[in-house]
Amino acid sequence: MVLPYSNNKCEDFVRRLKKLVVSNFLLVNFNVAYQTPKTIASHFPFKDNIKTNEDKSLVVYNIKCKNCEANYIGKCKRILSYRISEHKKSSESSCCQHESNTGHTMDYDNIEIIDKADTDMKLRLK
Numbered sequence: 001m002v003l004p005y006s007n008n009k010c011e012d013f014v015r016r017l018k019k020l021v022v023s024n025f026l027l028v029n030f031n032v033a034y035q036t037p038k039t040i041a042s043h044f045p046f047k048d049n050i051k052t053n054e055d056k057s058l059v060v061y062n063i064k065c066k067n068c069e070a071n072y073i074g075k076c077k078r079i080l081s082y083r084i085s086e087h088k089k090s091s092e093s094s095c096c097q098h099e100s101n102t103g104h105t106m107d108y109d110n111i112e113i114i115d116k117a118d119t120d121m122k123l124r125l126k
Contacts, residue, residue, distance in 0.1 A: 005034035053113050054081035058123050062112040063087070063095055067104035077120050084108055 003010065014032045021030040053061075057079050063072040072095050076083040087095040088108065095106045117123040 001030070002033050002035050004037045006037060010034065053111055054079075054084070056080050056113065056116065058117045058120070059113050060115040060117075060123070060126050062114050064107045064110070064112075065098065065104050066107045068102070070098055070104070072098070072106070073114065075123055075126070077123055080111070080113075084111065 003014065018030055018032070021028055053059075058077050059080055060073065060075045061080060063074075063084075065071070072087075074083070087093045087106070090096055091100075098104060099106060115126050117126055
């Protein structure tokens, strides 16, 4: 049985309910699972639709090289434009290293969103 959990009174109620079921129905294996009550956010499941790729977060993205077939595939839980600016500046970035080692240019203007997620855990799986 699934019951909403609101406070300690729920636990007392379940103890009394289990005792009643066990004493009257010997063959019944009775268990209770608690469920959190609905939050306000659950009534408004939709976020504003973000138009540009640079403003999206929780995405898997692809950056292509303009001069060769090299690609960089990454994930970002933050706003993508912040992560891209890090790729451009940081000498530790694979994109920046490719540019400095080969003299090529990464195509930061045409970043492809491969997939998106609604939680960080789902993003890591993708």
